[in-house]
Amino acid sequence: MEKSKVYFINLHTKNNDNLQKKLTRLMKHAGIDTIDFSKKFTAIKIHFGEPGNLAYLRPNYAKTVADMVTSLGGRPFLTDCNTLYVGGRKNALDHIESAYVNGFSPFSTGCHILIADGLKGTDDILVPVENGEYVKEAKIGRAIMDADIIISLTHFKGHEATGFGGTLKNLGMGCGSRAGKMEMHSAGKPHVEAEDCIGCGACSRICAHEAAVVKDKKASIDHNKCVGCGRCIGVCPQDAVKAASDESNDILNRKIAEYAKAVVDGRPSFHISLVIDVSPYCDCHGENDIPIVPDVGMFASFDPVALDTACADAVNAQPPIAGSLLAKSTDHSHDHFHAVSPDTNWKSAVEHGVKIGLGNSEYELIEVK
Incomplete structure (x- = not known):
């Protein structure tokens, strides 16, 4: 198989240049303008950052990508799906408010924000996964699947599970609905934590299989009837319905690869990853620790697997930052992500992505000036 092309630009700037201009050059050299954007709805998938976390990508980068899409005739919008856990992004109203708090708005980015899986995270589409071993139909936020083109704008960082x-x-x-996120995280089915339940019956009313039952003002879920759709999680006003969250990290990674394939199959896609502020844990945290390595640069590719591999290699080639969790680790295997989170294996996602035809882990790195 021919190596995939991954484009890279460093973060050095000088007079008459800045990072937004460099990101624009990177996208052009990587071939974003070969996509026909004319009047096409273009989903720019980004993480808006959990309130309290300051490691997420600045909205300036989103504006640069949105402006590029607009200049090529497209109709961009920023998007993400609601979270499975309780936090500042568990429903569309909280999610948009969190985006505004973190600086994302139509005025700062030049395009609108759509939360792809709707108000309560239940507005999704079942998307077949070609060659899927763990997922046959991915539950993807409707607005993402309604888009003609998908662009991922990613903050590359560590993660405690993947x-x-x-x-x-x-x-x-990120593109999975709340039910989709439950499917990726869980081998089992949701359950109700009785101490949080108020017996409102919202779970029972939305369940198409009569699995959720309220008795003595407390709900319970019959796992013999439950099909694991996760809609009860989305509608519970008390967050009393919980996912099992019992899937192994390797299978979690493989399911993520299969969901990613469902998102990109059958339409143009383009991928950008910024290896800056490489915090040890996800931007879903309401806080961020100091970065584990120095800032590296910006990467872009049509191949998401090659892009992740190139970014991982670039991080692993960096020295630890003094005082960081990486510097404190006793793991000297030169796999910085495993050193910070020993129970993880990021290669399982990459390897599975190659296996199911999502992309290629062999890449040619092309530096853009």
Whole structure:
């Protein structure tokens, strides 16, 4: 198989130049203008950052990508799906408010924000996964699948379950609805924590299989009837319905790769990853630790697997930052992500992505000046 092309530009600037101009050059050299954007709805998948976390990508980068799409005749919008866990992005209203708090708005980015899986995270589409071993039909946010073109704009960082959060995770986990996220995280089915339940019956009303039942003002879920769709999680006003969250990290990574394939198959896609502020844990945290390595640069490719591989290699080639969690680790294997989160194996996502035809882990790195 021919190596995939991954384009890279460093972060050095001088007079009459800046990082936004460099990102524009990177996208052009990587071939974004070979996509026909004319009047096409273009989803720019980004993580808006959990309130309290300051490692997420600045909205200036989103504006640069949106401006590029607009200049090529497209109709861009920024998007993400609601979170499975309780936080500032568990429903569309909180999610958009969190985006505004973190600086994302139509005025700062030049395009609108759409939360792809709707108000409560239940607005999804079942998308077949070609060659899927763990997922036959991925549950993807409707607005993402309604788009004609998908662009991922990723903050590359560490992750406590997947090793790192890169393009595959941004596309796979990030584009899954709340039910989709439950499917990726869980081998089992949801349950109700009785102490949080108020017996409102919202779970029972939305369940198409009569699995959720309220008795004595407390809900419970019959796993013999439950099909694991996760809609009860989305509608519970008390967050009393919980996912099992019992899937192994390797299978979690493979499911993420399969969800990513569902998102990109059958339409143009382009992927950008910024290896800056490489925090040890996900931007879903309401805080961020100091970066584990120095800032590296910006990468772009049509191949999400090659892009993740190139970014991982670039991080692993960097020295640890003094005082960081990486510097404190006793693991000297030169796999920085495993050193920070020993229970993870990021290669399982990359290897599975290659296996199912999502992309190629062999790449040619092309530096843009």
